[in-house]
Amino acid sequence: MPAGPPIGEREREILxxxxxxxxxxxxxxxxxxxxxxxxxxxxxxxxxxVMADLADAGFLEQPHTSAGRVPSTEAYRYYxxxxxxxxxxxxxxxxxxxxSLHGISDVQEFMERTSHVLSLISHNVGITVAxxxxxxxxxxxxxxxxxxxxxxAVLVTRSGLVRDRILRLDLxxxxxxxxxxxxxxxxxxxxxxAMRVELSRRLxxxxxxxxxxxxxxxxxxxxxxxxxxxxxxxxxxxxxxNLVNGEQDRQRLQQLLQTLEEKQKIVELLGAYxxxxxxxxxxxxxxxxxxxxxxxxxxxxxxxxxxxxxxxxLAVIGPTRxxxxxxxxxxxxxxxxxxxxxxxxx
Amino acid sequence: MPAGPPIGEREREILxxxxxxxxxxxxxxxxxxxxxxxxxxxxxxxxxxVMADLADAGFLEQPHTSAGRVPSTEAYRYYxxxxxxxxxxxxxxxxxxxxSLHGISDVQEFMERTSHVLSLISHNVGITVAxxxxxxxxxxxxxxxxxxxxxxAVLVTRSGLVRDRILRLDLxxxxxxxxxxxxxxxxxxxxxxAMRVELSRRLxxxxxxxxxxxxxxxxxxxxxxxxxxxxxxxxxxxxxxNLVNGEQDRQRLQQLLQTLEEKQKIVELLGAYxxxxxxxxxxxxxxxxxxxxxxxxxxxxxxxxxxxxxxxxLAVIGPTRxxxxxxxxxxxxxxxxxxxxxxxxx
DNA sequence: ATTAGCATTCCTAGCCTGAGAGTGCTAATG
DNA sequence: CATTAGCACTCTCAGGCTAGGAATGCTAAT
Numbered sequence: 001m002p003a004g005p006p007i008g009e010r011e012r013e014i015l016x017x018x019x020x021x022x023x024x025x026x027x028x029x030x031x032x033x034x035x036x037x038x039x040x041x042x043x044x045x046x047x048x049x050v051m052a053d054l055a056d057a058g059f060l061e062q063p064h065t066s067a068g069r070v071p072s073t074e075a076y077r078y079y080x081x082x083x084x085x086x087x088x089x090x091x092x093x094x095x096x097x098x099x100s101l102h103g104i105s106d107v108q109e110f111m112e113r114t115s116h117v118l119s120l121i122s123h124n125v126g127i128t129v130a131x132x133x134x135x136x137x138x139x140x141x142x143x144x145x146x147x148x149x150x151x152x153a154v155l156v157t158r159s160g161l162v163r164d165r166i167l168r169l170d171l172x173x174x175x176x177x178x179x180x181x182x183x184x185x186x187x188x189x190x191x192x193x194a195m196r197v198e199l200s201r202r203l204x205x206x207x208x209x210x211x212x213x214x215x216x217x218x219x220x221x222x223x224x225x226x227x228x229x230x231x232x233x234x235x236x237x238x239x240x241x242n243l244v245n246g247e248q249d250r251q252r253l254q255q256l257l258q259t260l261e262e263k264q265k266i267v268e269l270l271g272a273y274x275x276x277x278x279x280x281x282x283x284x285x286x287x288x289x290x291x292x293x294x295x296x297x298x299x300x301x302x303x304x305x306x307x308x309x310x311x312x313x314l315a316v317i318g319p320t321r322x323x324x325x326x327x328x329x330x331x332x333x334x335x336x337x338x339x340x341x342x343x344x345x346x
Numbered sequence: 347m348p349a350g351p352p353i354g355e356r357e358r359e360i361l362x363x364x365x366x367x368x369x370x371x372x373x374x375x376x377x378x379x380x381x382x383x384x385x386x387x388x389x390x391x392x393x394x395x396v397m398a399d400l401a402d403a404g405f406l407e408q409p410h411t412s413a414g415r416v417p418s419t420e421a422y423r424y425y426x427x428x429x430x431x432x433x434x435x436x437x438x439x440x441x442x443x444x445x446s447l448h449g450i451s452d453v454q455e456f457m458e459r460t461s462h463v464l465s466l467i468s469h470n471v472g473i474t475v476a477x478x479x480x481x482x483x484x485x486x487x488x489x490x491x492x493x494x495x496x497x498x499a500v501l502v503t504r505s506g507l508v509r510d511r512i513l514r515l516d517l518x519x520x521x522x523x524x525x526x527x528x529x530x531x532x533x534x535x536x537x538x539x540a541m542r543v544e545l546s547r548r549l550x551x552x553x554x555x556x557x558x559x560x561x562x563x564x565x566x567x568x569x570x571x572x573x574x575x576x577x578x579x580x581x582x583x584x585x586x587x588n589l590v591n592g593e594q595d596r597q598r599l600q601q602l603l604q605t606l607e608e609k610q611k612i613v614e615l616l617g618a619y620x621x622x623x624x625x626x627x628x629x630x631x632x633x634x635x636x637x638x639x640x641x642x643x644x645x646x647x648x649x650x651x652x653x654x655x656x657x658x659x660l661a662v663i664g665p666t667r668x669x670x671x672x673x674x675x676x677x678x679x680x681x682x683x684x685x686x687x688x689x690x691x692x
Numbered sequence: 693a694t695t696a697g698c699a700t701t702c703c704t705a706g707c708c709t710g711a712g713a714g715t716g717c718t719a720a721t722g
Numbered sequence: 723c724a725t726t727a728g729c730a731c732t733c734t735c736a737g738g739c740t741a742g743g744a745a746t747g748c749t750a751a752t
Contacts, residue, residue, distance in 0.1 A: 164508040241603035257587035
């Protein structure tokens with residue numbers, strides 16, 4: 001951390017101005033440009049001095065000697081920290097969001113739309129993730145014999161996600177019903193993880209006095225009817241095409257798109273940075289520390305809550321040059337809406 | 347159609363050679379290069395004459411005067427037509443495919459993996475689509491009360507796809523069971539379309555003598571429990587990042603990626619070109635006729651069958667410069683495997 | 693502490709040029 | 723008569739070069 005405290009009022013103002021003009025134009029910003037746009041009539045020379053200090057402190061970088069300065073990762077962090085966060089969304093934006101998400105009760109579809117809306121409104125990549133892993137709480141299971149050797153297993157979680165699976169198994173419907181009843185009565189509200197532990201304990205213990213019921217349950221269990229592993233996480237990534245303009249280098253662009261295609265990586269990324277406990281929008285600058293292909297990208301995300309449960313997260317990924325204020329407001333707005341809509345349909 | 351028949355043996359050979367070297371190198375091919383690689387010692391001059399004829403016939407194009415020739419859309423079509431199709435897949439490829447698809451019984455997961463494999467093996471975009479529309483045949487429905495005002499509806503189709511939905515509805519489980527039994531008994535094997543027609547006819551007709559059963563059915567019906575519209579189509583598109591190298595123009599690339607993100611467009615595309623009746627692999631050259639952003643792309647696809655049922659299609663989208671032989675063999679191989687694996691798990 | 697002035701550094705766009713590749717035509721050839 | 727050699731011509735592309743412009747850092751003046 002090179003973050004010494006040489007940040008007086010003037011430094012702060014100039015740094016902010018640099019970040020803002022760089023976000024707006026994309027070109028390195030020089031002292032003269034800055035002097036012109038600055039209210040108080042500071043001369044370029046003065047500004048140069050300040051800029052030199054800021055550069056020493058690690059907030060600014062120079063592509064080359066005679067170019068202007070470019071904000072560093074630190075600079076963005078600082079900039080975001082001192083944002084007021086008071087802005088609100090325009091009427092159109094609000095309307096657009098509401099229209100897109102109106103009247104959907106299916107959680108998956110809702111998530112898909114949400115990622116789409118996030119992408120549209122930020123002009124960047126919109127992402128939604130539902131916790132699908134073992135942490136999820138069970139609401140309901142159901143098994144149905146489909147034909148010879150085939151059983152349909154449906155598993156509904158607290159958050160409203162539905163996971164279905166077709167198993168190769170030959171049990172009469174009666175046994176399936178009994179097994180479902182057993183599980184629903186005993187394990188509603190348990191996390192998948194806890195259920196699996198307890199279940200295998202019981203199966204082990206009662207192995208001697210095996211009855212028909214436990215045998216059905218075991219078969220279903222072995223076939224994965226109750227599994228909710230990583231692969232069953234639900235992830236929607238939308239708007240990757242928006243990144244084409246951002247990354248100049250061909251190869252980098254390709255790697256970046258590849259990374260976004262690997263849903264698993266995305267899940268880990270959000271998981272690592274978005275703390276479920278935190279309430280508000282979180283901004284992560286410097287994603288390349290985790291994923292090298294994500295150079296010059298930032299994550300703006302928030303947990304997705306329904307009531308008190310955290311059911312996943314939603315986020316925007318975009319270039320460091322993103323409009324922070326607007327995106328943060330939008331993410332926060334959508335996160336609240338998410339809760340509101342899904343809650344009332346409950 | 348400029349397709350006169352000036353295609354003698356020599357023309358054919360030279361055209362093929364041009365297409366092949368262009369596919370291999372990506373550079374416009376000139377008469378000298380061709381003369382060198384050609385077995386029979388034809389001089390560049392002779393070849394030039396032939397090339398001029400081919401250009402007149404619309405098979406070749408010239409980026410500019412002093413560049414070589416580039417195959418036209420027609421040329422690719424012709425080239426693909428006269429491919430023998432005898433090639434077979436390498437051992438590694440076969441192994442890789444088998445490993446990736448081994449031991450999956452869930453149709454959706456299988457489709458996802460398949461699109462992934464298609465993308466890996468072709469180094470291009472892999473696509474799988476399951477017919478989700480009204481043409482789909484019903485296998486089984488199931489309703490379950492989840493809590494106040496919430497009902498889970500699960501709908502299994504012949505092809506093994508599972509469609510679930512959460513409805514806002516307040517019916518006791520008993521009524522739900524009765525409704526499910528009614529539908530399963532009367533409509534198993536019907537297409538969704540036919541079922542809906544018949545159902546609304548009956549509801550209309552028996553309106554006078556409404557009983558409790560029909561009332562439940564109607565409520566479910568109205569809430570969309572039995573709907574399988576376009577939005578419930580299942581589409582997997584994988585490997586879009588592979589196109590980055592193909593399209594040079596920034597803006598075009600972006601439009602292209604955008605198009606691929608619109609799943610609906612993709613479904614229409616496959617639907618328009620892949621005839622369910624046809625057995626074999628189909629190659630469509632000149633996709634821009636349907637979707638302007640798909641300039642210089644081709645589609646290599648086949649219907650996905652399970653037994654006698656067509657349950658969707660699988661395809662590769664790549665540049666006109668794709669390795670046709672290899673991709674066609676791969677698609678065909680995977681299509682057969684698709685049938686085989688899903689059939690035996692039936 | 694601030695600013696004006698100035699030499700210096702470095703990138704960029706534009707221009708030019710020469711090499712190279714390919715064509716099309718004409719005339720020679722078997 | 724089909725094929726080929728020869729040749730003039732066209733066009734692109736990479737490289738080198740230059741002039742202009744934008745910023746900087748330093749020094750000295752205010």
